Amino acid sequence: MTEFVEIWSYLAETPLLWLAATLLAYLAGDTLAARLGRAPLANPVLVAVVILAVLLWLTGTSYETYFDGAQFVHFLLGPATVALAVPLWVHRRAARRALLPVLAGLVAGSVVAVLSALAIGHAMGLSPALLATLAPKSTTAPVALGIAQTLGGSPTLAAVLVIVTGIIGAIIVTPLMNAMRIRDWRARGLAVGVAAHGIGTARALQVHPRAGAFAAIGMALNAVLTALLAPWALGLFG
Amino acid sequence: MIHALAVILICQLAGETLVRLLGLPAPGPVLGMALIFALMLASPRVAALVRPVAEAILRHLSLLFVPAGVGVVGHLSLLGSDALALGVALVVSTVLALAAGVLGFVAVARLTGAGDEPRND
Incomplete structure (x- = not known):
């Protein structure tokens, strides 16, 4: 028993343990998702997060200790965003042909995301600071943090709302699009990239390559559009 | 593979630098994505080099959101009565x-x- 405690206290100090745990939890989530035929609710991010949160709680590990290991995975978000140029390049002809529909979907999705979130939050009595935090929730995390801060909201809470929005979008998109009888993969992908940033794009890449390419376009363009749109939209509810 | 990773990282670095220099309303990696896209259009060699590595990274894009997602769990109490x-x-x-x-x-x-x-x- 003392040996186990010694080994544990050694491993708990190195990044190795929680890096390995992150990969294993994701593999468990991904395997479960594959077994269930990529059922929307079996979202690999959601499953892995729940497994790891329970593990951290059971072992009394702080998020700081966890992140010492997980930061190596987290770091790859930047290079992966750059890498999204590749599906865009593969589908460049389809993207050029669909320039006008892309812009229409972008503006419609982005405006509705910001305005409807603010209208609902306002009607349910959220404070101005919380509305400023909520406004950029559909865009990618680094942009949302900056917008929330500029508008007088909380960057930490903005990051939470962004991640939760991404998971909601990734779970809802397939049943919603099927119910709406939308069969155009370009439209489905663009919409989820605009509404649910990178997590939605990850889902789109798993469902169909062309949806993934258009999701990457939607995510990238909405990062810029939300930055321009959010201050104006917040002014309407100020 | 190292060549492709170097191209990807250099584009991200250039993106981060330009965003800060010019005060652009986009994150560095998104500008990096635009830069590497332009490079791939200009040079089929760059495109062929980058493509397999980028596709390998993107195959498990979901994994990369897990650490941030775990951080969210600890902050759910921040939502408080507004949850x-x-x-x-x-x-x-x-x-x-x-x-x-x-x-x-x-x-x-x-x-x-x-x-x-x-x-x-």
């Missing part, structure tokens, strides 16, 4: 945004005749 209002706002606005985005795309695709290609590329 219900925020939850309703997030779910409803995400459904509405998805519907608006897809309908906007489909409507203009029909108007401009930019229909979906039948083949799967």
